Amino acid sequence: MRAGILTVGTELLVGHVVNTNATYLTAALNELGFDVYFHLVVGDNRMRIREALSFLEERAELIVLTGGLGPTDDDLTRDAVAEHLGLGLKEDEVWLAKIEARKGSRGQTPLPREGRQALLLEGATPFPNEVGLALGMAVRARGRTYVLLPGPPGELVPMFERHVAPYLREAFPGGRPLVSRYLRFLGLEEGALFARIEDLVRKQGDPTIAPYTEEGEVILRLATRAATPEEAQEKLAPLERAVLERLGPYYYGEGKETTVARVLLDELVSRGATLVTAESCTGGELASRFVSEAGASKVYLGGFIPYATDRKAAWLGLSPRKLAEEGAVSAWSAVELARAARRLGGSTYGLSTTCAAGPAPADGKPVGTAYVGLSAPEGDRAYALRLCGSRGHIRVRLAKLALFFLLKAVRGEDGDPELLSNSLRQG
């Protein structure tokens, strides 16, 4: 089952909008059993929409279009498809009433052009829009299925999940869904990590294994097609075991959307533990990643950002003499910050960061020199790291690594000698 995606919108061709819809739809169609071989993007232009349709029709049984269903003169997708397939358009009365009701509830009357959003292709199945006013639809013609969806991701995603996916499951019953597992790793530079699994990647068949990176972490996507989730699991398990045998110390969790902050938060909640942070160069990035997870208040009491060196002394009580001797970017400073955070905060754990994030060296240390400090009931510790990249990269990576090291410590997995030695040369 082959699918093609056609994204319509001039905003994509002037260079300030990224085509996230195509990415979302590709993954969603894969999960329904489709192979997606082509993406096309065209502007709001009737002729070019038709040219793209002609190209895709020869190469796919399912063509999914997004964008160009709004009320303005630039919204041409419906008309272009109607013309291309020789189908009429008529208003869906139920949806027209809905548009009027929605506008009415805000004390407005729909403008005449807003009624265009209720136009349906002859013979099409309508898909209600639970967020916006444009009706989605699917129509079968020329032995193909054409699905028309609104462009705003906030409208497209719920419409796909609630209406389009069930429709396609019924219309294309033979599909063997692609089932994926996303194994997530931190604490090992990506080149070194890839090298350890290169043979698995090179000799892959079914299941497939694809490594990619996301803000300094490495994600391995294991995927296979199977009729049932159980069958998929059975096929994926041996490969997953092989990967974890080689990379276990760096593994932190599974899931397409999960984060190290989420995994750590759940771990701390389950143990009834609390956390206070003290950040220098990450300047709130670490705390913010933790707090961005719902339920953070069960664990996170608060934090300090003693950014200027003298505030490390004034706020957290670090010795000015030792600060001058050891430097603000030092293992000593990291440990003292974590210890002070824990003491002042009255928490189970204290976690700190200090680094030279660039662009210029800080405290006489070259850009990329970084330390994580950890204070725990079992004792205190610093991790020395060497990070590469821009100021932004260094700050984000260090924040994530700090969360990772705390997770490993909480789980009692931080004794792994390899993890400790590798932690000294983080990429």
Add this chain to the structure above:
Amino acid sequence: MRAGILTVGTELLVGHVVNTNATYLTAALNELGFDVYFHLVVGDNRMRIREALSFLEERAELIVLTGGLGPTDDDLTRDAVAEHLGLGLKEDEVWLAKIEARKGSRGQTPLPREGRQALLLEGATPFPNEVGLALGMAVRARGRTYVLLPGPPGELVPMFERHVAPYLREAFPGGRPLVSRYLRFLGLEEGALFARIEDLVRKQGDPTIAPYTEEGEVILRLATRAATPEEAQEKLAPLERAVLERLGPYYYGEGKETTVARVLLDELVSRGATLVTAESCTGGELASRFVSEAGASKVYLGGFIPYATDRKAAWLGLSPRKLAEEGAVSAWSAVELARAARRLGGSTYGLSTTCAAGPAPADGKPVGTAYVGLSAPEGDRAYALRLCGSRGHIRVRLAKLALFFLLKAVRGEDGDPELLSNSLRQG
């Protein structure tokens, strides 16, 4: 001058990589005077690369391909183009020596397959890669120009800027570059902002005006084609004036890449002022946005994240009795936090946030209730806001709005009654 973009890479067709290269290239080609009418994405498949080339060749004089130039068996772009155009491939000796030298400097010998990255199409102009090992190139054939670029954005962007743009300027001298100005706004809900300029958008000709949004801010892109920057400026100026007459109080700066944190940092540096923050619900997001700008240490002394209510009392001295009466999410709390930050930090300004970010109400306040507190030499103030969206949206928007309100206060522009009244119903 028409250009088409072909992105090659199976990773784009399995739904976990977003096609940012196409977005970057489109904007860069627009600036060189090209119209980009089509984007195509195909996997690492020789036949489909050729099908896509055939489609684009009929519709563009310039075809830019990215991806598939690496050393592995999956990297097929060079071979597919060679086959398609009937051109030979041979090693570029200079580049091959460079690959050997680079590997040698790390104590490694290049693997045989790494030499593939020095292969050049017959008659092509090579583009050195200053980051990675794959050579880029341009070749003219069939009355078209084909440009092949590496897939990693970190390699593609510098190669384009240093080598491809100058090449295209010379090869296509007739272009009238697209010149854009990006006007950035905060502090007014996007629907209300669009409504004020709807007529300008609807009756636009040359220059064009396109509104878009980015993490709660609105950006208006004014663009025109012109032979010289001066001519462009002359054409853009009247439209810019018309926009700013209507939206002046919400304007904070101009630029494609600028941020409210950057503008505020520059403003505070120029005044020799310093800042300390106290964040509750934003939990470091505000500080991190500020610290992410190079040079933040000139202004930013540090901050507090008194996340749990009792830490607001313990760390920042807020009265426990008043906290119980007024609530942690209140104008009173925001002002007291900002005041305490300024006092404890010894800074010119203190800036604070407190809100119910969700998913559940906080402190008896519905999700979206938010306050910014500001303490300045001229006095203290709170801004009451009502924010929509997810927990993540609310936190990011509040952090940006806090920076915006401080910027307006520092510039003495916060007296605008409209700004103040609108600030009470932020979207």
